[in-house]
Amino acid sequence: MAKHAIIKSFYASEEWTNLRLQLINERGNRCEHCKEIIPKSKDIIGHHTIELTPENINDYSISLNPERIELICFDCHNKEHKRFGYQSEKEVFLIYGPPMSGKSSYVRNHMKRGDIVVDMDQLYAAVSYLPYYDKPDNLFSNVIGIHNLLLDNIKTRLGKWGNAWIIGGYADKYKRNRLADDLGAELIFCNVSQEECLRRLEIDEDRKYRKDEWSKYIIRWFETYTE
Ligand SMILES: [Zn+2]
Ligand SMILES: [Zn+2]
Known part of the structure; x- marks a missing residue:
């Protein structure tokens, strides 16, 4: 959901890239939602459970907090963001x-x-x-x-x-x-x-x-x- 330039540059930053790799090393390559193995580490998505916005992105307790980041596969990530027709039941x-x-x-x-x-x-x-x-x-x-x-x-x-x-x-x-x-x-x-x-x-x-x-x-x- 990176529409804003500031969010795009965050995902390109060294801090984020390193944190994502560190989490993959610690947690392994299983999707934290569906538990499937994700063979290529480049396909492991670091998903923020609190959606990043230009306002909260510099709050590292949100954007760089391991407790607010899940490592998940492409399909689960799309479901999470209800993209590409994965519209789940509205509650x-x-x-x-x-x-x-x-x-x-x-x-x-x-x-x-x-x-x-x-x-x-x-x-x-x-x-x-x-x-x-x-x-x-x-x-x-x-x-x-x-x-x-x-x-x-x-x-x-x-x-x-x-x-x-x-x-x-x-x-x-x-x-x-x-x-x-x-x-x-x-x-x-x-x-x-x-x-x-x-x-x-x-x-x-x-x-x-x-x-x-x-x-x-x-x-x-x-x-x-x-x-
Ligand atoms: Zn998954
Ligand atoms: Zn996400």
Whole structure:
């Protein structure tokens, strides 16, 4: 996926060439995915599990970190990047839980570049030009319209995204399960107690002037939550 000159020069660099050879010496010539022997060492691909970008390429804890590099064969590498018609099944995840339960951090830690993420707060920010925690009521119908359009895209697997992540409260069990069924989504619960959510709100910098509003959101979520 080396489109940028800076990424091309990284792959040509001495640091990378040496690291790749060193890893081949240490790990041998078996593909780490399919376990097939790769006869010619020039065919062993050093694949970065975090896709390199011009922004992260100089962070050597990403680009030159053996723990983030896999030695794999050509076929497995194509599958990994979903190239040349190897489009594997798209996975859809519905991340739910109370406000302040860490849903967006969970997604940030598990998503890959090229995934699609649907988050009402971020959609609000995109069209209101306000910080994500300030959501004017009058824009709700427009924001929910975009949100529903994206959910429709995901439902029909329209587009070239990798996996999809839908973030929301989804306190009501019936609505949650129906949406998950509709989308063919796997449910992931950010299971954090009301006390802990309120404690996080107490020390949250972004929401420090909106504690009343957000503690109401938290309490309302727990009142309406059905397991
Ligand atoms: Zn392989
Ligand atoms: Zn790769």
